[in-house]
Amino acid sequence: MNVIANDVVFAYHSSPVLNSVSLRLEPSEVLGIIGPNGSGKTTMLKCLNRILSHNQGEILIHDRDVAKLKQIDIAKMIGYVPQHAGGGHGMPTVFEVVLMGRRPHAAWQSGKRDEEKTWEILASLDMERFASYRYDQLSGGQRQKVLIARALAQEASILLLDEPTSSLDIKHQMDVMDLLRDLVRREGFSVCAIVHDLDLAIKYCDKAVMMKEGRIFAAGEALDVITAENIKSVYGVEAAVDVVHGRPHVMIV
Ligand SMILES: Nc1ncnc2c1ncn2[C@@H]1O[C@H](COP(=O)(O)OP(=O)(O)O)[C@@H](O)[C@H]1O
Ligand SMILES: [Mg+2]
Secondary structure (H helix, E strand, C coil): CCEEEEEEEECCCCCCCEEEEEEEECCCCEEEEECCCCCCHHHHHHHHCCCCCCCEEEEEECCEEHHHCCHHHHHHHEEEECCCCCCCCCCCEHHHHHHHCCCCCCCCCCCHHHHHHHHHHHHHCCCHHHCCCEHHHCCHHHHHHHHHHHHHHCCCCEEEEECCCCCCCHHHHHHHHHHHHHHHHHHCCEEEEECCCHHHHHHHCCEEEEEECCEEEEEEEHHHHCCHHHHHHHHCCCEEEEEECCEEEEEEC
16 A cells, blocks of 8 residues: 555644545555545645644555655655646746756755656656746646656655646646556556546546545545535535446536
8 A cells, every 4th residue: 555544633723624534545546536625635635745744643655654754755755746836936947847856866966867867757758848948938738747747756656636637628637637547557656636627537536535524525436436426415516427428427417
């Protein structure tokens, strides 16, 4: 098991926003975290990565207690793509942003090996020609791919992504999800992604965790979790899950 969270409790202030949240992430799987705004999805992802330190419960990454690990060791195991990441650090080029992912491995300064690795990753994602583009000049879909490239440069086998497709058009949503699925299939990555779009989640996720008000409402095979009944209970909307063109789709009715 790559990630195990048992009964995680977390509070920003006095009242907890995560109440006994447990989940499991296995190798070679895509786990979707779904749930309405404010249900605690981002907070949970940040606890897994120890951007936030949970108050109670236990989180194990490759069987090691996350509370006892150094940030640099977490970064070697987990690549994190935050929501709406953009700008903030000068005007780096695509190459520089991906090279930043080498930091947990690089000595004081990045070396030839780190640059080679960066080129390899850009090539594997068919992004070489963007290497000298400024990050802030890219489209949303291209930025998302650069951030995934940066996570890959960390050589971490676990990727956590916070709504990687939310600002993208349908074509780029599918490109990003296809890329993630491909990494899972070919390289054995495990991916845990917060996915806003339930139809995208049912198409791309093997397993799903549905959150409501800081708790797990349902968890398991994506098809068993993303049901009309659960959508009604958690989001309060009428939906239908029907097979169209050979695969289940979520439709809001
Ligand atoms: N930095 C923060 N300080 C205080 N409360 C926060 C902070 N970030 C999020 N919250 C609160 O925690 C709850 C869960 O938020 P979040 O994890 O961002 O939910 P989601 O990602 O599911 O939309 C919300 O009620 C939100 O207002
Ligand atoms: Mg969020």
